[in-house]
Amino acid sequence: MTDLTPDVLQDRLRRQMAADGPLPLGTVMAEAARTYYAQGRAFGTDGDFITAPEISQVFGELIGLWLAVVWQQMGQPQPVRLVEFGPGRGVLIADALRAVSRVPGFLEAVDLHLVEQSPALRQAQKDRLASLPLTPVWHEDLATLPDGPALMVGNEFIDALPIEQLEFDGSVWRLRCVDWSEAEQAFVFVPGPQADPAQVAALGPAFADPVPGMLAELCPAGQQVAAALGARLAAQGGVALLIDYGYADSAPGETLQALRHHQPVPALQTPGAVDITAHVDFARLAAAAEAAGAKAWGPMTQGRFLAALGAEQRARILMRTATPQQAVQISSGVHRLIHPGKMGTLFKVLVLADPALPCPPGFEALA
Template sequence: MVDPKGTRQTMTALAEILRQRIAQQGPLNLADYIGECLLHPEHGYYTQQEAFGRSGDFITAPEISQMFGEMIGLALGATWQAQGAPKEAIVVELGPGRGTLMSDLRRIAPAVPGFDSLPIHMIEASPRLRKLQSDALPGVIHHSEVSQLPQAPLFLIANEFFDALPIRQFRRKSAGWEEILLGCDANGLCFGKAAPQPYPFLAHRLEDTAPGMIVEYCPALPSIVAELSQRMADHGGAALIIDYGDWRSQGDTLQAVCHHQHADPLAAPGTADLTAHLDFEALYNAASAAGLRPTRLATQGVFLERLGVTQRAQLLAKSLSGAALESHIAAHRRLTHPDEMGGLFKVMGLVPEGAAVPPGLEP
């Protein structure tokens, strides 16, 4: 099999399992490969590694500062109030990491009377992470899939959840697409390609791409968004989706991070985090098809500033000095500055038709 990206991996237990699978069943698409690397029961990254925080491979916004979770909590709480403060509502987080964001949200929740009494539900596939989340938030209710959530108003946050969903990659040809696959050669796992063919879910991308361009497609996104949207359309609620990405998938965005460094996606499978940029257009279309009203896309920095993060930062700074104050100032900048996470990360809200959009995402 041809290796267009020129990559090789070192031997791990998962690499050998994947080589045997390919030998028996043929090449894997990228979604299957990423799924195994992240969630293999014994050798997957999220089942065996400490991924989050300063001891892990990456630091998400909630780990940078408590202000992030506090702003999310106030935004969801205000949205819950605007919808009549339904007592049967639940607060939901997709991919909660160590539970840091929800811990900060729960601490600020009493500022919105009644919001702190709502039960917390989490979508988490990793048993190890479920344990960490339960330790941080006793009484949290876990589910493996969004289809298991109750039929109730959902007030939901998904921060860096969709970027971890496995993606497939396709390279444009003159009248179709060749899918990028994973196979084996004498040196180990390698990238290859399938014969070109049309794919209905990529038909609209023939208009804005040229031969040779790569687009990515997340197979799980439409069904997940449709499931959540159905509940919000039927019962009320709102969702805040925060992730790195842009309006439309363009180019190869698959990346691996190991020990805080960018790595080869095929090097040592199961030991690195694999992510790809979120295609917000696909999110918008899936929610709209299910009857929801997505908001316009905003940058994380603008969203947080509209919610009052700078005023919160100034208040917290009054009790700090020295290195702690410097760290606090740096955290505020990292979350909001256009050259850092403030510009890289985008925010989209999802609400039922006729409902007020979450604060910070007004037109």
């Protein structure tokens, strides 16, 4: 939790760098994210970015029905923990709960848990869910979630976790750090200490023959989340549905980016005032979860996943009773979610599951 403004955070970072030297990128990202999300202004057309649930209600509805089918595959346990990580303004879970209201026994079986640190976003979630039958319990992190079988969802959650970058200087891999440049009056990237040999060893075959300037991105926090989820699911049952933009296999290159009012800006321009993210390495998430005992399904492209769940059919049903203007919005929203040139290919879907469960809905082609 933080009450820092972006200006105060940036001043604190400058003073810390002056006293202690350059900071690892991951440290700067973690501080920036806490400040940024505490403001509560990130999401929607009036914020810095818009997520799938806010593009089309079909997204949340299909996720809700997917969770209900998985619950049935699990044998309809009661109680079951329904968990969302980083719920934003609560749109996804609200649409999901409305969609499953007619699934016999489901709402009676679940208790709702939201993992959210921002007080402003917690209030937005509370307001959004006020008319729905479940009262959420909020958590700072995964550690305080109650035991038991769980249905978990994280949409654009992992991409906001801090990453580390390693850069090959021609002889060794070095941690990429951030410093304040008085000359440029800006935060800048600088070479840091030699990278941990264990990190280098774990980079994989894509980095076996590095060239000077090659970048590798690692998300230790994301791998820790995947490992924790994997261990829990293997021991207590359930699934975790992770949806994010990223790549299926580890690859060199930089994906660090920042958005301000839906436009790209330099990642280090104003820490705490912009949305700083990086593409998710789904291969590493899957490996971490499976090493902890879970079964990983995917990743599969978002377009293929939503199409398998009937996104276009659901859109046509909604359009039957819509005004002409609403029909255009419904059609364009679903098109944006599933088209390969929009979000359909860049965004991926990964399911982590109790190994005892059958193939989850939508993944039959991978079984």
